[in-house]
Amino acid sequence: MMAADEKQVSALIRRHEQVKRWEGSDTFLEPCTPKKDNMKVKFQDGCVFLAACSSGDKEEVKKLLQKEADINTANVDGLTALHQVSRV
Structure with missing residues (x-):
């Protein structure tokens, strides 16, 4: 069983990897302003x-x-x- 500190570090690492995946996603790369045509x-x-x-x-x-x-x-x-x- 992991100690509380180990769980926190593991959670931070997973969050960091999640943010990296998000920054490379098509959704993240879309402009923030909606297209007027839509x-x-x-x-x-x-x-x-x-x-x-x-x-x-x-x-x-x-x-x-x-x-x-x-x-x-x-x-x-x-x-x-x-x-x-x-x-x-």
């Missing part, structure tokens, strides 16, 4: 249209219809925007 999520107009219909957001629905959103887009359950509007 900061915005873009949903398809059909998905946004479904969400606007289900929440009753008339202004957003009108805007998306002007952008020619696909009114036949269905969610994972097969419900279209018309189904969503009828539930509001």
